[in-house]
Amino acid sequence: MRNRQLSPPPVPRGAFEPRIVAFFCNWCTYLAADLAGTSRMKYAPNVRVVRLMCSGRVDPQFVLDAFAQGADGVLIGGCHPGDCHYQEGNYKTLRRYHLLKRVLREMGIEEDRFRLEWISAAEADRLRIAVNDMVEKVRALGPLDLTPKAEEIQEEVTV
Amino acid sequence: MPEEKDTNPHPAWQEGAAEANAAYLRRRITIDPITRLEGHGKIDIFLDEAGQVERAYFQVPELRGFEKFVQGRPAEDMPQITSRICGVCPTAHHMAATKALDNLYRVEPPLVAKKIRELVYSTFMAEDHSLHFYFLGGPDFVLGPDAPAAERNVLGVIGKVGVETGKKVIAMRRRWRELIALVAGKAAHPVFGLPGGVAKRVTPETQKQFQEIADEGIEFAKFTLQLFEKVVLANTDYVNLILSDTYTHRTYYMGMVDKGNRVNFYDGALRVSTPEGKEWKKFPPEQYLENVAEHVEPWSYVKFCYLKPVGWKGFREGPDSGIYSVAPLARLNVSDGMATPLAQQAYEKFFSTLGGKPVHHTLANHWARLVELLYAAERVKELAADPQLTDPTVRVLPTETPREGVGVVEAPRGTLVHHYQTDEKGLIQKANLIVATQNNSARMAMSVEKAAKGLIKGADVPEGVLNRVEMAFRAYDPCHGCATHSLPGSMPLLIRVRDQNGKALAMLRRDFNGNVHRE
């Protein structure tokens, strides 16, 4: 079994800055992010992008791990329906997204913390808007704090 | 989310609670906690100035909150989820839950499905009863209450009755469990119960296997009864022990009976008899809320059942106290007989020997259990012989919208109640579970207290006392949190004797080898 060590809490924990992990597909959304760069657009610096070849590679485990490891939000970016570089990958993503959303809701994680966006290579502005909007929504929700929670669990019994 | 979902309250729950509280307020309250029980026994005994036992505490620490976390689960998962309440009697929970589902979906299973269920259930009863006699309760008698604890276990029994018999015991139990697995999927935590029937038909091969073992089972049951008679009834000390006032309580009894008022484990009406042995009431299980209530004490996780109309009068016996008892002795007390010939003979011998109904001697549970063992074995044979058993139509698909359902069976340790309410999608909104041993918890409390008071005089505690106190609750085969099965003798006990200021005068500790240490 893989050892799941919990990260220590941020030091110091000043004003809340949402930490968002993004999974972008190599052909659409990652390129849109590149284009946003070459077009010198400006957006919130809270997102950390993990590049995958296709949004279809996003294993729900990745999303849950991100939350468990302290992400306040998770964003998946893929090609528009019908535009998948691998023909159908993004449909699989869409289906998993819907089911995972239901699970997260049952686990008390707000809808706005988990988001799927179709952003084509040309839609840099769409990316900018999506990121900014998500950061604001998550900021409004406040920290997810799953990590400290897990520690609390450790606390309550170590007498 | 379930905890927020109280929008459309279900009438029965409201009324049930309302009535109960009204009844409660009408009576005088005496909170007089006397006993405690834990998964592992711990008894704190407090003496008064006179050095007499003033109080003994005995409690259950486990609480897993099934009633809560089943909220939101699909009702059809309940048979499998609730069987995890107890890994020793999973089939009882599985069956009670399954029956609750029939009731929830208002669906009548095909006759063959009922037979298959009862076949599995009877096999399970036989298996569980024999487990208790040989592994848990029996050694007290087979080897004697005062035998060194290290010997008072199944291996000791084997030593006494011979390895061959010992192997026979183990093999018999294994075969029974294998049979259960054949039909139910798994022996521990079965999977076959569904609303309106069972998941799988019985193949001719399976039926054959049941038939082959049925006779062995009966022989085994008879042998066990003979063993009991030989070892226990032939021994006047044991008989006196059974009859002694220390182990006697005059309470109500409850159990399930068929149309002919004979003992039935799987289905029927609940019958309650008074301490005098008259029928107090006979009611369909669905009406349990009008007749049974649970009392909460701040010092124990376990709740104490009593007859609601009679009311809670504290830990007292007699006709005006609502405390009642379940399990084998209770079942025999409330019934007019057994549904199978050999068991019926054993039944008659039981009462004639013990001076007629009702029998109030707690330790008689061991004997009663063996009468039931014989009945279960005979029932297995009857059902296994049924030509209809292999009928492939084992399911009726439910069509009604689920709302509310109650399911009751007689678990080895007594009446077991499952009561669910769901939304229209069949997701559990509320669940109420009355586990068999809970029905006994009040009487058990009294037994331990009585044993303590009867046997302990001052700081000087004779070692034999320990097991005799332990016997007082082991007779019930207690299954608190349905997880407290412990081998006799290795059931470690801690007894502290204290003065009225709580100052420890003496402490006796028996370790898992049964050696007693004075500290």
Next chain:
Amino acid sequence: MSGKPKVAFYWCSSCGGCEETVVDLAEAILDVAAAVEIVFWPVALDFKRKDIEAMPDGSITATFLNGAIRTNEQEEMARLLRKKSALLLAFGACSHLGGIPGLANLFDRESILKTVYFESPSTVNPENVLPLTRYRDNGHKVTLPDFHNTVRTLDQVVDVDYYVPGCPPMPRILGAALKTLLSGDLPPKGAVLAPDYALCEECPRKDTKPGELSIAEFKRPQELLIDEQTCLLAQGLVCMGPATRAGCEAVCVQGNMPCTGCCGSTGRVQDQGAKILSCLASLVAGKEDAEIDHVLDTIPDPVGTFYRYGLPGSFLRRKRLNGVQAPK
């Protein structure tokens, strides 16, 4: 005391079913009894505590601990046993993954107590009496163990050497585990002592699984007459088999009911629920949100189904209760 290897069985928050597995070794139990010295089975807390503390560290060859960690007593015992045992095995689903009682992590302590002692229709408690962990009863101080908010797996509390999966573990698996330990030829630390492939491999219905599965509707067992030969997924039932470790020989499927996942995931997967979710969702028919939701509506309780045994051991461990609930 003999020189035979000492083996201990201890239970925390569990149902006793794992104990039954030991009994279910049946005749084999005599061989086991011959080969090892069963030092506890099971044992009392206070008592055992003193007694074990007296033992030298690591003097127990192997402790099979079943049940999840729910109370401070259990927590302390787990730590103590860890100290005293050369090998500590998480025995059964509850200590391995959290088990069915781990579903309590969808609620908190208070709501559980409330339901059991206030809301039960048969309970008469107008004064709202609750069991107290510390209670003075005219001069007599009596205590109950503290009941935690969160159920945890054994390896979330102490270091675990091996895992014996199953609810309860198959006697065959336990027997094999004992053999392995006695053989002295130990597998790598952290190993789950069962085959490391999914259940389908040993499922009698494997061949009936269609190659091209597209699921337009999930069925609940009471909604159809379940064919006794055909793959249950192919019949639309949610079967955890593809995401569940083998070793039980598919007993539930042989009972004509779907696998519910008690053996946990394979060693290559960290979150069994997430994996079956990914697998099933990928096979859902439909490309439009509405179509997809329509199909997913037929899984009424995804968390309770995918995490039936594994919630405490999952990435998220427990429900976040201060989270704002989105409307269904």
Next chain:
Amino acid sequence: MPETRNSGNGSNGNGIRVGVYVCHCGTNIAGTIDVKAVSEYAAGVPGVVVSRDYKYMCSDPGQALIQQDVREYDLNRVVVASCSPLLHEPTFRRAIDRAGLNPFLLQMVNIREHDSWVHLDKQAATAKAKDLIRAAVRRVALHKPLQKRRVPINPNVLVVGGGIAGIHAALTLAEAGKHVYLVEREPTIGGHMAKFDKTFPTLDCAACILTPKMTTVGSHPRITLWTYSEVMKVSGYVGNYRVQVKRKPRYIIEDLCLGCQECITACVYKEGKTPDEFNLGLSKRKPVYLPFPQAVPQKVVIDPETCIEFKSRKCKKTCVEACGERQAIDFTQKETLEEIDVGAVVLATGFRSFDAARNAYYGYGRYRNVYTSLEVERLINAAGPTGGEIVLRDGKRPQAVGIVHCVGSRDANTNRWCSKVCCMYSLKLAHLIKERTGAEVYNFYIDMRTPGKGYEEFYDRLLDEGVHFVRGRVAEVSDWAARSSEEGKLIIRVEDTLAAFVRRIPVDMVVLSVGLEPQADAQAVRRMFNISCSSEGWFLERHPKLAPVSTFTEGVYIAGACQGPKDIPDSVAQAGAAAAEAMALIDSQFVELEPYTAFITEEECSGCKSCIPLCPYQAISFAEEKKRAAINEVLCKGCGTCVAACPSGSIHQNFFEDEEIFEEIEGVLAYA
């Protein structure tokens, strides 16, 4: 040394020795990110042996720096934090390869496009860079050496679209000795250019310069020309595409038809009854027809919609008689599907012109004398419906003509983009109309855009010729006469933004200079070839400057107006470029494929078959004898969808292993 070196805290125990290289990219990165701080931070991450920052990592000295460290510090992993991996990953992989490290032991961190260029807050940007690098170091530690796959390239090329761009690309490739399949949807090649009379600014006749190229295509031994055909399906990958082409029946056996056109004369229809597509409905054609005299191939077509034989099966079939023993006519011809294998594809599918009716206020379709620019091209064309006579529908010569620019261009309500060619062709038309009719010609423009060789000069010439220019977007065209002088005229209402008042200009003919739009089926086509479109719908080039004719799909190139509005010279230039790219690819003889494929470890697979339906390339099969799934590495394109779905975690993906991704996730989240 221009860079600073931070010696790291050394190998992280498991023998991993990482070098981290932070690029300044001049001030592109260093301007926003404190590269020194980042480099120092990186040095402290477990496993890092050395970390440096440098002005331009991608420069030769930058690469040399890495290579030197690899040897000196005996690094076995490298992290480069610079620009997007899509730009320089190959560069740095080559670099470490030359230093003797497997190229896949590299991880790039995109701190330019994804960080310094998009953030203003230096602190935040620097923190982000640290997070990303920490993650990369953790990830790269798990990287395994991988080998690219070498696959031979099929030397044939597919060119889609027979306009000037397609024609030029095809010829260039064929001349270079490649075999070309040229697929054109219409019955003839030539595209829009074939419809023009003259071309700006030189005014040389379109036909004269186009038709020779067309005939060469028609007769070239290395060009397989399939007109009246469409690409239906594309599979495979760079160097090895399999393409399915639908060949619509023209009911003429092409090999037998000599293009003598006797069948047309002989047709039972004495006069054409069907609007002639090539002349945009300005004339009529018969059911059997040749699109236009110089059509290539010179093969007639029969239109089943209007041919009596197809309607009633009772035609006298005079055409068949006329054809005689050649027997080129075959009414039973069926549509056929051809499969071809090619190594590269050039897309030259062109544009469609804006539908003028969409701007109702210009009255196109409502007033008979409102024409589109393309219709006027045909009117002017000597081979056109009027033999080059510019006359109104009633046969009169126009006295005054208004040319409205930017119809369907630079318009928020229709298309925002400038169609680039309208100004120039409007000038051309203005010139020709004035020359041929002597009419007063008015140009209504927003801005005159005449960049290009000789273009501005042409504009000056027009001014001298006395063509009127009114600066302003025309508000409406109506026939509502406000005064007698306007009777029977079309009135153009426009605000003259130079004179700053509203003009009403009565004319006889209105020419709408329609803009260029992506083809109606551009989306379908790009999906088929797996490339992207810009938001307007033009095919998207890999890089606007550095790779203008390449796409994100290796081996698929774009030329001409399908990539965006272009005039003829640009289209031809691009076609040449695309052809050259295709040749460069083919002549390399082998393609190297990324090794990001998925694989199944046999003993792990339980044979649950969950993955089988998920692969769009049928790369996953179920081995019945072993009862396990297997992945065909050659067919696998490495999307990883099956990996994410495998319920027992038994499918793995090279370079995107679960563990590698978990490390990256936990890396970005681990608090600094």
